[in-house]
Amino acid sequence: MREELYINLNPLQRGGVVPAEGRKTAVAYIDGYSTCDYCPGTLHLMKKPPIQDFLKEVAEFLNMDTATLTQGCREAKLIIMRSLTTPGQTILVDSNKHYTTQLAAELAGLEIVEIPNSGYPRFRIDPDGYLEAIRKVKKETGKPPALALLTHVDWLYGNLVDAARVGEICREHDVPFLLNTAYSSGRMSIDGKRVHADFITCSGHKSWATGGGTMGILAMQSEWEKKVLKPSRHHELKPLELLGCTTRGTSALTLMASFPTVKQRVKIWREEVEKARRFSSQIESLGAVRQLGEKPHCHDLLRFETPVLHRIAQKHKRRGYYLYEELRKRKIVGIKPGRTKSLDLSTYQLTKEQLNYVLDSFKDIVDKLSLKN
């Protein structure tokens, strides 16, 4: 499928669409270890290409003290868990977490205490849930949790949580705070110091306009640098948890080439939110469509329950696959084949004309098939 021929609504894809400058870089630096011709011994200190300077800029952009490259956001989370904790310790996570948070904790041998969401239909995470959970862990184990992780914007409902409040609670109780910004940094401004984050993890391919599916950023406050980036006993320039060097090639260079675009686009985040809200209310006006998650919504990731589409599926000869096929005929992709009970989509970086066309297409499908079935 060529992105140039379709409108792709897949929430996983929108923030990773690479601008022309990034694609040009990918073309030029596709070979093997394309970052490594002038290696000073480790990737994050590289001067040519200027990875070291780029990482300083990224740390500034996130208002953190230092930043380094990782293979992905999930790897960044694992690095923090492994560096700060010992197996058997307890950490806090929100119940809207990405599955990789759980996998990272499992791999690090950690126990998880979840902060529950508010349930259907809003699924909100109350920041004060972290306070209750810290008290609970202290009472049960005699110690505070070893780490608190908050998914800033979750992947299902696109809910944006008040990270500053969670950070404040963690600071008051001396719990290191990891903010997972896979769906926020790179789309919207993040001020790590304002939200009291000890660590910020980012996803290059989800929100920083980078391809390859192997690009993450780990930013931290300086007090943690020695612990997290401690060198190998055998290779003094190689941080152990990074296995020396992480993304040694085209993904890192594409991230750098896309960064000017990312810095500009976070400035118009409000417009993106307005666009998502407008889309949400217009698609709800089809009838029997309901947006789940926070309302008014504060992010471009949207989940809808769609009985109007599911009713058609029950009588349609193609069952649930009709929707995917009807949309594809109209050159719209990104909705999971076979699924009609609910839809996940993102409006990010789509033009007003493209979104109007998507809305008209849904309306057309409902009008046409509700009569037939």
Add this chain to the structure above:
Amino acid sequence: MTQNQVERTFEALYTLEDLRELWRRTAPFHQLTPEQKSKADMLIQKARNALDQIEREL
């Protein structure tokens, strides 16, 4: 093969990426505004010039 030919090869590739960007922004029907049409014309010409130079130097 001269350095110029290699540079013109990249110029053509990069120019086509700019054209590709135009297709992406106007997907799926590519109804170009007058400004977008003239940008497309300019990019095509630029890529063609680069390819002509490569061909002349072969």
